[in-house]
Amino acid sequence: MNERIRFLKKDLFKNEREISIERALLYTESYKETEGKSQIIRRAKATENILDKVEISIREKEIIAGNRTVKPRSGIISPEMDPYWILEEIDTMISRPQDKFKFTEKDKVIYKEELFPYWQGKSMKDSIECNIGEDIKASVKEKIVKLNQTDKGQGHIIPDFETVLNNGLGHLIELINKKLRENPDNEFYQASKIVLDASARHILRYAELAEKMMEAENDITRKEDLKKIAEISKKISTGKPESFHEALQLLWYVCVILQYESNASSISLGRVDQYLNDFYVSDLKKNIPENELKEYLEAFYIKTNDVVLVRSSNSAKFFAGFPTGYTALLGGLTSEGRQSVNELSYLFLEAYKDIQLPQPNLGVRVNELEPRKFIKKTCEVIRLGTGIPQIFNDEVIIPSFLIRGVSLEDARNYSVVGCVELSIPGKTYGLHDIAMLNIMKIMEKVLLRNKENTGITFEFIIDEIKNDIKKYVGLMAEGSNIVDEGHRIYAPVPLLSVMVDNCIEQGKDITEGGAKYNFSGVQGIGMPNLSDSLYAVKKFIFDEGRYSFKDVIEVMENDFNTSHGEEMRLRLINDEDKYGNDLDKVDDLSSEILRLYCKEVEKYSNPRGGIFIPGSYTVSAHIPLGEVVGATPDGRKSGEQLADGGLSPMFGRDKLGPTAVLKSVSKLDNVLLTNGSLLNVKLSPGPLQSDQGLENFVNYLYAYMKLKIQHIQFNVVGRETLKEAQLYPEKYDNLVVRVAGYSAFFTELNEKIQNDIINRTEHVF
Numbered sequence: 001m002n003e004r005i006r007f008l009k010k011d012l013f014k015n016e017r018e019i020s021i022e023r024a025l026l027y028t029e030s031y032k033e034t035e036g037k038s039q040i041i042r043r044a045k046a047t048e049n050i051l052d053k054v055e056i057s058i059r060e061k062e063i064i065a066g067n068r069t070v071k072p073r074s075g076i077i078s079p080e081m082d083p084y085w086i087l088e089e090i091d092t093m094i095s096r097p098q099d100k101f102k103f104t105e106k107d108k109v110i111y112k113e114e115l116f117p118y119w120q121g122k123s124m125k126d127s128i129e130c131n132i133g134e135d136i137k138a139s140v141k142e143k144i145v146k147l148n149q150t151d152k153g154q155g156h157i158i159p160d161f162e163t164v165l166n167n168g169l170g171h172l173i174e175l176i177n178k179k180l181r182e183n184p185d186n187e188f189y190q191a192s193k194i195v196l197d198a199s200a201r202h203i204l205r206y207a208e209l210a211e212k213m214m215e216a217e218n219d220i221t222r223k224e225d226l227k228k229i230a231e232i233s234k235k236i237s238t239g240k241p242e243s244f245h246e247a248l249q250l251l252w253y254v255c256v257i258l259q260y261e262s263n264a265s266s267i268s269l270g271r272v273d274q275y276l277n278d279f280y281v282s283d284l285k286k287n288i289p290e291n292e293l294k295e296y297l298e299a300f301y302i303k304t305n306d307v308v309l310v311r312s313s314n315s316a317k318f319f320a321g322f323p324t325g326y327t328a329l330l331g332g333l334t335s336e337g338r339q340s341v342n343e344l345s346y347l348f349l350e351a352y353k354d355i356q357l358p359q360p361n362l363g364v365r366v367n368e369l370e371p372r373k374f375i376k377k378t379c380e381v382i383r384l385g386t387g388i389p390q391i392f393n394d395e396v397i398i399p400s401f402l403i404r405g406v407s408l409e410d411a412r413n414y415s416v417v418g419c420v421e422l423s424i425p426g427k428t429y430g431l432h433d434i435a436m437l438n439i440m441k442i443m444e445k446v447l448l449r450n451k452e453n454t455g456i457t458f459e460f461i462i463d464e465i466k467n468d469i470k471k472y473v474g475l476m477a478e479g480s481n482i483v484d485e486g487h488r489i490y491a492p493v494p495l496l497s498v499m500v501d502n503c504i505e506q507g508k509d510i511t512e513g514g515a516k517y518n519f520s521g522v523q524g525i526g527m528p529n530l531s532d533s534l535y536a537v538k539k540f541i542f543d544e545g546r547y548s549f550k551d552v553i554e555v556m557e558n559d560f561n562t563s564h565g566e567e568m569r570l571r572l573i574n575d576e577d578k579y580g581n582d583l584d585k586v587d588d589l590s591s592e593i594l595r596l597y598c599k600e601v602e603k604y605s606n607p608r609g610g611i612f613i614p615g616s617y618t619v620s621a622h623i624p625l626g627e628v629v630g631a632t633p634d635g636r637k638s639g640e641q642l643a644d645g646g647l648s649p650m651f652g653r654d655k656l657g658p659t660a661v662l663k664s665v666s667k668l669d670n671v672l673l674t675n676g677s678l679l680n681v682k683l684s685p686g687p688l689q690s691d692q693g694l695e696n697f698v699n700y701l702y703a704y705m706k707l708k709i710q711h712i713q714f715n716v717v718g719r720e721t722l723k724e725a726q727l728y729p730e731k732y733d734n735l736v737v738r739v740a741g742y743s744a745f746f747t748e749l750n751e752k753i754q755n756d757i758i759n760r761t762e763h764v765f
Helices: 003-011 022-033 039-053 084-089 106-118 125-129 134-140 161-168 167-184 187-218 220-236 243-262 277-285 289-306 313-318 345-354 371-381 394-400 408-412 441-450 460-489 527-543 549-555 565-574 583-601 624-628 656-665 689-704 721-726 753-761
Strands: 145-147 329-333 361-366 391-392 415-417 421-423 435-438 517-525 613-615 680-684 710-713 737-738 743-745
Touching: 003 289, 003 371, 003 441, 022 039, 022 106, 039 187, 039 243, 039 313, 084 106, 084 220, 106 415, 134 145, 134 460, 145 460, 161 167, 161 243, 167 187, 187 220, 220 243, 220 408, 243 277, 243 289, 243 656, 243 680, 277 289, 277 345, 289 345, 313 624, 329 415, 345 361, 345 371, 361 689, 391 394, 394 408, 394 421, 435 441, 441 460, 441 517, 441 527, 441 549, 441 583, 441 624, 460 517, 460 527, 460 583, 517 583, 517 710, 527 565, 549 565, 583 613, 624 753, 656 689, 689 753, 710 737, 721 753
Parallel strands: 329 361, 361 391, 435 517, 517 613, 680 710
Antiparallel strands: 145 435, 391 710, 415 421, 737 743
């Protein structure tokens, strides 16, 4: 890391995080002027107003320009989506336990007197709430179904960055102008022209700013930096980039502009080493030093950490640590089925060794053809301890897309959005995180309502759980479709849509079904605890007769606070028969229920002409989802967290080593989890520092690959380090750890999530 990059990294964290209301004000200003126009035109005009008027800056020493807010790491709000939670939490954002932001007193007054009154009763949230039926509301109130994305715009998507970089924004402008001449009344084309032209002007604003700053700059070196920013910005405002620096700059400008359009999480980067490689190789052939190219890349890395997301306090529990979702994958197969690792793949890993920040959320695709050298390089970076990169398995994910009707070529080109959600770059609008189903809450309800059933059998319990899953999956799908429709009516995104395949051809926004692939991704949560609980019921009640069913339920209802409750709890916890230890008799239970869940989800379709696809990952939701589940037969006390990740064993229960964990997970029908799954493994850092330890790590990844598990990620940080960081956060403000599908600064997480990471089983190869 050179002096410039070191400065930029430090400068990013110099200020307290604040709320910026500038986007909200400009958006609202435009909406007041466009009353009576269609929603897509109003959205386009609002985005145009922001791009033309928002304050911009080029910060000290920057060589990649473009900032969503003038102050680093500021959060922006979207009252047009949901104004209510902002008003409710306006005074507590600074003091809440997770993801704190300062809301200035001046801005509070503006929000209360101008922004909230305008959006009250006319937001997307209002529309969704009006259309959700009582049965769906009841399932949400029961804490079985959680509907997401009711207060944010379109995210969890990968735009077609490859086409943008290879052709420039001018190419898209020409395409839209041609379509508009042929279809002058098509409002999607009209809106697309508005936002594309505004995007070009926005980039030119940076050229003008750089030139103005040059005039006042006395330092010759900095003057040259600003001159380069001005020249590049002028060129790529409509023209196509030709160098690595130009390509990274256009990529970042587009990322920022898309954030202005919808303020969404996880507008992800896709297969960066593939679509940026030609620019990189071309520069090397021109004898541009590799260190210079690495500096551009590291400057881009720092930029991805500047965008942090503001969520409600409840939502922050589920997505703790500001996960922005600048997710990018390296390696994998080409569309022709060849391995795709290139020189740039290695540089992306090498650059991350310098930066070690939560973003970009790098991942590596692995397959049988990939060079062992690259896998080893990946392991070297993972053992740094930040949890990056995470790993995805071509051997199971490509077949998973094939069964969903994706072409072979597109399936081989998959990437990841957000945390672990699987997607086809530039071709998919997948609503990948639209809802969650708390299957542990379903199990709890089944057990409690059968307390007095004297003839109950284990088979009856399984059947009841399956029937309830079917019922609540239906309600979840219905609720998700209402949210989907809310986005179509209130939040079209013409700029994002022109960067998604088929939208221009069809003249449709992605929210109307314009994308080539249209999925709705929903998560089934709680499988590891379910497996442990059900096996405990089977073993201790029905097989051994050690307890009566009613006795166990009564102890659960009292949270183990009975005369023999603690004795029972310890027996349940310490029993060796737990998921994560390669025991068929336990693992098969979660496999059976998960498969039923997946097959049920597959039955439903969405308003965009697509299908629902199942996943199993929690982000950080295993904490709040556990808070609403009472005591369970696996020994969990009421309100305690569920197993982290989605497919990870409950902490402390996986006692037979990391390979046994892999074998348990491999028994699940992983190919069905097309929306993504998540497996956390925590490794002791000491043994990995040796050459043999590194080789063992590489071999472990090969075992993971051959067992056809979708995803795996690692925390390589010792328990004592984490405990000390909890006690002395000021000494560990740069400690980055893996949470669940993303990494975050350990000291910025709330205590419950910190404890979860501390308590995860620390494995040794």
